[in-house]
Amino acid sequence: xxxxxxxxTALGALVVAAVGGLVVLLVLQxxxxxxxxxxxxxxxxxxxxxxxxxxxxxxxxxEQDFAAMPWEVWSALEDGAxxxxxxxxxxxxxxxxxxPGTVRTLDAIVFAAAEQITRRDPHTRLSVAGIExxxxxxxxxxxxxxxxxxxxxxxxxxRWTIAGRPAVFAFLRLSWTAFFIRPFVxxxxxxxxxxxx
Numbered sequence: 320x321x322x323x324x325x326x327x328t329a330l331g332a333l334v335v336a337a338v339g340g341l342v343v344l345l346v347l348q349x350x351x352x353x354x355x356x357x358x359x360x361x362x363x364x365x366x367x368x369x370x371x372x373x374x375x376x377x378x379x380x381x382e383q384d385f386a387a388m389p390w391e392v393w394s395a396l397e398d399g400a401x402x403x404x405x406x407x408x409x410x411x412x413x414x415x416x417x418x419p420g421t422v423r424t425l426d427a428i429v430f431a432a433a434e435q436i437t438r439r440d441p442h443t444r445l446s447v448a449g450i451e452x453x454x455x456x457x458x459x460x461x462x463x464x465x466x467x468x469x470x471x472x473x474x475x476x477x478r479w480t481i482a483g484r485p486a487v488f489a490f491l492r493l494s495w496t497a498f499f500i501r502p503f504v505x506x507x508x509x510x511x512x513x514x515x516x
Contacts, residue, residue, distance in 0.1 A: 350453040351431035359433035370460045375482035379497035383508035385475045389442040403511045459486040
């Protein structure tokens, strides 16, 4: 009889957790849709310098070799960025401008961000700063840097560096989580690299 009560309690807790998870996903998706529907204006140089100068609570770099020339990887990075990752629709630019100061949006279905391009050296380097996100308590601002270099063998090495800060608990060092996130990022980059093989 006791095991029936325990089983019923466990099933009840599981149902509550599942419903709570669905509610959280719906809230995140609506916040992301709201950010994607708004037109975020670019921020000034002072705001970008502030984002870039703040010590990140999370930072990670990953490298991947691509069997392609830098201009091919660049094209996929700039126009189809992240579409090879499940549940990410990629980035959208407002117009044809891709230079520094341009704002683009990242649509990850349950996460969205407005990113401002801070550096653009075609076929070599692309840097962006996340100036607004749909979940600022977890990710207030971030920077991403994509550095491409051609090898003597005619392949391209992409070095992807991510750094960020939440709005709350920014005093906590979260770089230790890179140990768990880096393998996932490597799989994601390897999946992208497989398109060139």
